[in-house]
Amino acid sequence: MSNVGLFFKLEGNLFIQDYPRTQVRNAVKESMRSAKSIMQSVTPVDTGYLRSQWRTSLNEFTDYRLDILSNNTPYGIYVDEGTRYIKARNFTKRGAEMIEDLFLDNLEKGINKLK
Structure with a gap:
């Protein structure tokens, strides 16, 4: 079985410091609410x-949270x-x-609230 999925890893100084942690988490939550419908809209x-078959899942850990958007259709x-024989549609890249x-x-909206 093959998977089509999206994984975003946030790293760098901005995401290590404590002050924007809440804003980053809120931005991820808000983005994941819309991510499934975005991917469905660009899927042929x-x-x-x-x-x-687009699915979202959430895994909370002590230091981080893992939001996964995936599609497990075999084709x-x-x-x-x-x-x-089949032309690439590249819908996951567009999505x-x-x-x-969106993220x-x-x-940016969350960071602007800090000002």
């Missing part, structure tokens, strides 16, 4: 099964990346860019 449709990766923009907007 033939029968609708690939689009319907999803072939639709996304293509084969020698990831949209989610990244940065949400993060």
Whole structure:
């Protein structure tokens, strides 16, 4: 079985310091609320099964939280990346860019509240 998924790792000085931690978590929460519908909107449709199989999951740990957006359809990766017979659709890249923009907007709003 193949997976199509998105994983964002936040690292660097901004994410190590304590002061924006709440803002970062809130930005991630807000972004993940919309991430599934964003990915569904850019997923190509033939029968609708690939689009319907997007799932989100949340894992909270002591020092971090892991939000996962995934699609476990066995053929999803072939639709996304293509084969020698099927043209690549690159929908996960488009969706990831949209989610990244949304996350940065949400993060900026949270940081601006600190000022």
